[in-house]
Structures are given as structure tokens and as C-alpha cells.
Amino acid sequence: MAFGTLQDVETRGKTVLVRVDLNSPMDPSSEMILDDKRFREHIPTIQALDDAKVVVLTHQSRPGKKDFTTLKSHAELLERLIRRPVIYVDDIFGKGARDAVQSIRNGEVLMLENLRFNAEENLTMKPEEAKKTHLVRRLAEMGDLFVNDAFGTAHRSQPTIVGLPTAMKTVAGLLMEREIKMLSKVFSGAPHPITFILGGTKVDDSIAVAEHVLQNGIADRILAIGVVGNIFLAAVGVDIGTPSRQLIESLGYCGEIQKAERILASYADRVVIPSSVAVRMDGERREYPIDRIPQDAPILDLGSSSIHDMVSLIQSQGTIVFNGPAGVFEDPDFAIGTYELIRAASTVEFSVVGGGHTAAVIEKMGLESAYSHLSTGGGACIEFLTGKKLPAVAALESSWQLFGKGSPD
Known part of the structure; x- marks a missing residue:
């Protein structure tokens, strides 16, 4: 160093x-x-x-x-x-x-x-x-x-x-010293294939990370979940429904859809987006394929088919970098995606978590020791992963x- x-x-x-x-x-x-x-x-x-x-x-x-x-x-x-x-x-x-x-x-x-x-x-x-x-x-x-x-x-x-x-x-x-050493390994020395799981609501940070690791050949795949996943769904022309569109607008992230479009134009085969989602309707969890998302229901989690496909992909990877949940994990009805992906990521050879909500869920699940590194700095970790x-x-x-x-x- x-x-x-x-x-x-x-x-x-x-x-x-x-x-x-x-x-x-x-x-x-x-x-x-x-x-x-x-x-x-x-x-x-x-x-x-x-x-x-x-x-x-x-x-x-x-x-x-x-x-x-x-x-x-x-x-x-x-x-x-x-x-x-x-x-x-x-x-x-x-x-x-x-x-x-x-x-x-x-x-x-x-x-x-x-x-x-x-x-x-x-x-x-x-x-x-x-x-x-x-x-x-x-x-x-x-x-x-x-x-x-x-x-x-x-x-x-x-x-x-x-x-x-x-x-x-x-x-x-x-x-x-440990943070810098472990996060640096993601860029050099981590076992391939390497997949970045990018979720949660900090879309601009996640898009910046996706752009950097794809352009520089660091990541083999990006797996987009949470609001980040909704941005990529919108970028491929999926109608994500009024509540989810309004959330993106209220967070000031409409411009990120165009950035996601640019990423997909160059790396469509390396970006995995949800195939199904879970919404709240009449107070209950209901699941729909992405071509039939209800107009008036908010997307709050991945659907079962998405969870199954993403878990299978994660388990075949050498390295997982996990940053951000798959949905409103605080609600047990919509925590399934986040919990299942976390459980799958804990089984890979090298696993890094970008702090914040994801790390908190991992601790709650008692899986800290199964992960190679849980970062203590959400903002610092994500900035590091953008290559800055x-x-x-x-x-x-x-x-x-x-x-x-x-x-x-």
C-alpha cells in the first residue's frame, strides 16, 4: 500500500x-x-x-x-x-x-x-x-x-x-486498512465470475458503479434490484406503474433512466433485470410478470420467478458485491427477495457488502461470518467502487x- x-x-x-x-x-x-x-x-x-x-x-x-x-x-x-x-x-x-x-x-x-x-x-x-x-x-x-x-x-x-x-x-x-484491502480485491484478485448486485434507493450511486465496473471489465454481470431494478425496467420500456414512476420522480432520478439506457445499449447481455415483481394490492402481496404490472400498485419486491433465477445465478459466481435491498424488506411480506438473495450470496467464495441496509439485514440473519467483508461505510464504499x-x-x-x-x- x-x-x-x-x-x-x-x-x-x-x-x-x-x-x-x-x-x-x-x-x-x-x-x-x-x-x-x-x-x-x-x-x-x-x-x-x-x-x-x-x-x-x-x-x-x-x-x-x-x-x-x-x-x-x-x-x-x-x-x-x-x-x-x-x-x-x-x-x-x-x-x-x-x-x-x-x-x-x-x-x-x-x-x-x-x-x-x-x-x-x-x-x-x-x-x-x-x-x-x-x-x-x-x-x-x-x-x-x-x-x-x-x-x-x-x-x-x-x-x-x-x-x-x-x-x-x-x-x-x-x-x-482492512476496508481498503478488501474493497481493492474486488478490482484485482477476486475470483471470477464477478456479479454486482445493485439495489435500494440510491440509484445515482448504483448507476455510477454499474458504469464503472462494466466499462473497465471488473464485473461480469450487474444484477439490478429494488428501485435500481425499476430504473432498468423503465429503460427497456416496461411500464412499471404510476406509484413506482412517481417514486422515481420524487427522488429526482428520472435522468438515471437515460443513463441506464446507455448502459444497456453497450452491455445488455451483462445486465440482469427482474422478470417478475411483487406489488401490494388490497393490502396483500401479489406477483406479476413485468409485462403485466398493475398501473396503480407499487412494486415492493422481486417476484418468485425472479428470485429463483437470480439465486441460481448468484450461486454460480466466484464473487458477489452486494449493495442495496431488493425491496421494502422492513415489511415481512416484501422481504423475501432481499433475504433469499442475501442467503445465496453468503455461499460464494468471495463476498463484499456495501454497508447500510444490506449489512443490517445480514447481521439480523446471523450471516456476518459467512461474508468475506461487510463494509462500515455505505457512502465511502460506493464511492470507492465507482473507481474514485x-x-x-x-x-x-x-x-x-x-x-x-x-x-x-
Whole structure:
């Protein structure tokens, strides 16, 4: 890799700033954290720094949202999970924070306040601009080394993500390293045939991924499901019914139909679309072939024949990259497609999941261990799969050029 990792640096006795992504679902009334998955993913990196003075940098939500709050609950949960005291300071870089950082000893963990309480962290900026912010300058003064483990925010050009690596020696944490290694394998080294299952409602991201992996010969097939599947059905002239058309319009995705048409013009034999769908009529699940979809019923899942065909295809693949559900999986009547495709994908040799809803369903099904990799960053993962260099990765590489490669710690 073109950037440094924890194996490349001495951390004993150092004050190490560790950027993690503990942004989690919360109950705003009680400030209780409802899902500790992101915490658990970062534990190995924090444990690997048990000979250092660890200063945890993270955020929760963003200004204007109900769960934009302090990190007191986060510090308490992290403390329980790592079974070591976590000192919480309700300050980011003021005197309270500086004094607290100076007073911690080797093996101790301190968590500073929600980084997004500082307005600068909510800005998008280039690394050199970010380096000049008060936030980056003050934080850099507090530490000897910066470890970026926040893959969930790797697609953001925010000061701590791109500015701190410009201001001080920076390496990737264990989670960041694993994410990049596993996602990179999709592009080089994954067993063929490779199929990308693209679903859910983030159609523009999925279309961008489809375009990239087909044009560059990365994917042997694209399997379009969910709203992404409806876009491709519309692109081949299928009348998907008024409710499904209106949903595409309300999401602002009408232009994606033309992009899907262009993809199909070049790669029709490599794009698999549903042959049947399930709709809600009179409060019940009903199934129809795609040439007889009712005008007034919303498409909420794949039909049984589609599920059967797609499961058979998935089971014959060497690699599956799964991003997005097949329908309204929260409703048991319309969860069948999502569940069956997830079960099938768990049997292939190499399987990657792009975080978000799909990963949540996999965990609910107890199939995490059957998958090669469940990404912790939905947005970061999908951007990586479009072939773009993530700002965090570019910053890690630049920092290693500036401060690493044999220079003293």
C-alpha cells in the first residue's frame, strides 16, 4: 500500500490522535446509542494502541439534526466495550482539552467532544486549506501521530480527514486498512465470475458503479434490484406503474433512466433485470410478470420467478458485491427477495457488502461470518467502487510521502 499503517510506526509513549467514526443511531430523548456496530469495528485499532496515550476524535450526526449531541454516551459505551476507562472531555481544542491530553498517561484513552460542534469540521475543503484551520492546527499541536481509522467518513474532504494528514505524520488504522484491502480485491484478485448486485434507493450511486465496473471489465454481470431494478425496467420500456414512476420522480432520478439506457445499449447481455415483481394490492402481496404490472400498485419486491433465477445465478459466481435491498424488506411480506438473495450470496467464495441496509439485514440473519467483508461505510464504499480515489486515502498517501518512509517518528 502507498500509505503507512500501524505496523510502520512506533507508538509506545506517543500521544496518538485516532479519528474514528462512531456516528450511530441514537434515541434523542434518552441519548441512548441504539447500535454499537461502529464501536465494535474500531476496538482492534484502539487495543493496538494500548502502549500509547490515545486521544479519540469522532463525531455524531450533523448540525440541525435531532441526534446532533455530545459524546458523553459514546465515551461511556466505548468504555464498556474496551473494558478500560475512557475519559470524556466536553471540549475539542480549548484549554480543557489541552490540559486533559497533557495529563493522560500511557494506556489511557481520552475522548474529545463532537468534532462537528466546531463549524470548520462541517466544511468541505482541500487539504492545504484544511491544514490552515484552527481545528487542525490546534489538534495537531496536541499529538505526535495521527491514525485515521474512520472509513465511514473517508469520502468527506473535511478538516480532520484531509487536513490533519497534511499537518502531521498519519497512518491508517486497522479498520481503514482492512476496508481498503478488501474493497481493492474486488478490482484485482477476486475470483471470477464477478456479479454486482445493485439495489435500494440510491440509484445515482448504483448507476455510477454499474458504469464503472462494466466499462473497465471488473464485473461480469450487474444484477439490478429494488428501485435500481425499476430504473432498468423503465429503460427497456416496461411500464412499471404510476406509484413506482412517481417514486422515481420524487427522488429526482428520472435522468438515471437515460443513463441506464446507455448502459444497456453497450452491455445488455451483462445486465440482469427482474422478470417478475411483487406489488401490494388490497393490502396483500401479489406477483406479476413485468409485462403485466398493475398501473396503480407499487412494486415492493422481486417476484418468485425472479428470485429463483437470480439465486441460481448468484450461486454460480466466484464473487458477489452486494449493495442495496431488493425491496421494502422492513415489511415481512416484501422481504423475501432481499433475504433469499442475501442467503445465496453468503455461499460464494468471495463476498463484499456495501454497508447500510444490506449489512443490517445480514447481521439480523446471523450471516456476518459467512461474508468475506461487510463494509462500515455505505457512502465511502460506493464511492470507492465507482473507481474514485477517496479523499481520506489520498491524504494518507500524501502524508506518508511527506512524513513517512524512514523519517523519525
